[in-house]
């Protein structure tokens with residue numbers, strides 16, 4: 001297990017971090033969901049939040065996005081405490097989102113455009129093509145993968161400096177996943193925006209991540225720099241297996 005970055009980087013460079021979690025604890029029904037979770041996500045990075053089912057990834061992302069609060073510990077997002085003040089600066093793809101089923105994709109996107117001040121029309125047009133969105137389709141009759149692509153578009157068409165994606169590939173077929181990961185996300189990763197992505201699709205994201213946070217049973221198991229892993233002859237997948245096998 002490579003914890004070499006954990007003790008130093010994660011705690012010392014707060015102002016360079018888009019996200020700072022310190023000693024975050026969360027319980028639900030007396031069960032510990034997150035236990036003393038501390039890590040930093042450097043600005044401009046594409047950080048993967050990886051771990052087995054039930055590790056606590058979605059619970060953590062919801063708190064970073066300000067949708068729930070920790071029982072103890074602190075979370076800072078872009079220099080401010082997580083919560084209302086930073087809602088407009090982050091774009092979240094939730095693990096279980098509900099889009100209004102009675103709308104067509106086109107009507108939904110018009111609504112989203114009016115909802116989000118940072119909506120980028122040009123990028124939305126490009127994403128409609130690359131994600132193959134049928135604007136005439138009613139959301140209620142979309143397949144899981146079609147709805148997932150529309151949700152992803154809604155998230156990526158915004159210019160928010162922090163993008164949080166919780167399982168962006170759920171229900172998305174293999175070719176679409178590869179397209180999404182290799183073109184869309186890498187296009188947007190201009191070094192200015194920060195991505196935090198929870199996913200089980202490690203192979204598709206292998207080349208995109210520059211940082212990893214590995215979590216299991218509510219505890220951080222490893223924080224690693226992908227370049228350092230590669231220099232040590234490891235891949236994201238091999239590191240994951242090493243930590244969790």
Ligand SMILES: Nc1ncnc2c1ncn2[C@@H]1O[C@H](COP(=O)(O)OP(=O)(O)OP(=O)(O)O)[C@@H](O)[C@H]1O
Nearest residue numbers: 028029031033051052053054055056057058059060
């Ligand atoms: N409101 C809640 N009440 C009780 N238990 C909860 C609640 N929310 C989450 N949990 C539990 O907390 C644990 C972590 O859940 P979470 O959804 O954060 O994990 P995850 O890493 O995102 O999992 P997956 O990869 O399967 O999506 C799970 O055991 C889940 O059952």
